Structure formats: C-alpha cells, structure tokens
Amino acid sequence: MNHxxxxxxxxxxxxxxxxxxxxxSQTPDARLHEVKADLKxxxxxxxxxxxxxxxxxxxxxxxxxxxxEDAPDLCLLCETRRRAxxxxxxxxxxPHGRPPGADGTAERAQSxxxxxxxxxxxxxxxxxELWNGQVWQLCGTPRRDKREAEQYLAAxxxxxxxxxxxxxxxxxxxYEVLRIWGEPLKVDIEPMGNL
Numbered sequence: 001m002n003h004x005x006x007x008x009x010x011x012x013x014x015x016x017x018x019x020x021x022x023x024x025s026q027t028p029d030a031r032l033h034e035v036k037a038d039l040k041x042x043x044x045x046x047x048x049x050x051x052x053x054x055x056x057x058x059x060x061x062x063x064x065x066x067x068x069e070d071a072p073d074l075c076l077l078c079e080t081r082r083r084a085x086x087x088x089x090x091x092x093x094x095p096h097g098r099p100p101g102a103d104g105t106a107e108r109a110q111s112x113x114x115x116x117x118x119x120x121x122x123x124x125x126x127x128x129e130l131w132n133g134q135v136w137q138l139c140g141t142p143r144r145d146k147r148e149a150e151q152y153l154a155a156x157x158x159x160x161x162x163x164x165x166x167x168x169x170x171x172x173x174x175y176e177v178l179r180i181w182g183e184p185l186k187v188d189i190e191p192m193g194n195l
Contacts, residue, residue: 001049009049012042125171126178128153130163133187139163142171146178157181 001009019035055063059075071079126149130139139156143149146168153166165182 001051005045005049009042009045012038012045016042126150127169127171128156129167129169130156131165131167131182131184133164133185134189136167136184139166146170153181 015038016035019038022031023035053064056067057063057065057074059065059073059078062075062077066076067074068076068079071082073079125142125144126146127138127142128140128149129136140149140152143152149168153168156162157166163182164187165180165184167180167184168178170176170178
C-alpha cells in the first residue's frame with residue numbers, strides 16, 4: 001500500500017466512523033444511502049490497497065501455506081516438523097552426533113597431528129577492569145576487539161562516577177596487562193582508618 005492509498009483509505013474510514021456516530025432512529029433513508037455509498041467507496045479503496053491474498057494460516061513463516069486443521073497455527077508445514085521432532089524424541093529415531101565406536105567414543109580418522117576439534121582454539125579477549133579500592137574487578141563484558149574495549153573504558157572514565165583507575169587486560173592463554181589508567185591505591189574499607 002503506497003502513501004496515497006493509505007491517505008485515501010484513512011480519510012474514507014474516518015468518514016464512515018463519523019456516519020456511525022451520527023446514526024439514530026430518526027436517520028432519513030437519504031442519509032442511509034449516503035452512508036452505504038461511503039462504505040462501498042471505503043471497501044473499494046481497501047480492495048485496491050490489498051495486494052496479497054488473505055493468509056490461510058496463522059503462521060508467520062508460512063502465511064499462505066497448506067492448512068492443517070488440527071495444528072494450533074493451522075500450518076501443515078510447521079505441524080509436520082513438530083510431529084517429526086516429537087516422533088524422534090519418543091522413538092529415538094534420529095540419534096544426535098556420531099555413532100559411538102567399539103570403545104564408546106566417537107569414531108574418528110586417525111591423524112598424526114590430531115583433529116582440529118581435539119585442540120583448544122585460541123581465545124583472544126580484552127578484559128576491561130576497574131580498581132575498586134581493594135582489587136581489580138571486571139567492569140564490563142570481555143571484548144574480542146581491542147579498540148572497542150578501549151572505547152568502552154574511555155566512556156567509563158568520562159562517566160558520572162568514574163573509578164580511581166582502570167586497566168585493560170589481554171587474555172590469550174595467559175594474562176598480560178596492556179595498559180593502566182590512573183593510580184590504583186589501596187583504600188582501607190573501615191571508616192576512620194580502622195582506629
């Protein structure tokens with residue numbers, strides 16, 4: 001529906017609504033014929049605006065798909081998928097993963113250097129941390145992008161209640177402190193210096 005059709009349809013429906021508010025038991029037949037003509041005009045505009053067929057199901061994925069009266073959303077395609085899933089759970093028809101070998105482990109082709117799935121993948125992350133007066137603590141979600149983590153810490157430092165110090169820790173098999181902002185001083189948590 002384009003903008004012109006939308007505007008014309010809205011105007012026609014508002015006019016029909018005004019007719020509905022003005023109806024009473026003393027409304028003359030001439031006025032009822034006018035209401036009928038305006039209703040017909042609104043229906044014609046609506047007919048021109050609708051481009052697709054009316055949905056046959058209540059399914060968002062397959063609105064014009066085949067109908068299954070027993071399905072909650074009337075969609076035969078989705079109901080077939082749901083039935084297959086229920087059947088596989090009950091009968092254990094489709095096992096998940098590879099079938100186990102003789103020793104109970106999944107069968108794999110032998111490799112001199114191992115299979116990629118056997119080796120841990122290197123994970124590289126940047127951890128934004130703040131000094132809370134006692135220890136360094138994580139202050140945000142670990143990031144995969146160093147620039148994004150630095151921007152996050154810059155925003156934290158400009159925030160309304162910045163911490164005493166921030167640091168960015170590079171996590172890659174081991175931890176390496178990349179940069180520290182501010183001075184991490186040890187603060188006594190007891191009031192009056194624990195006197």
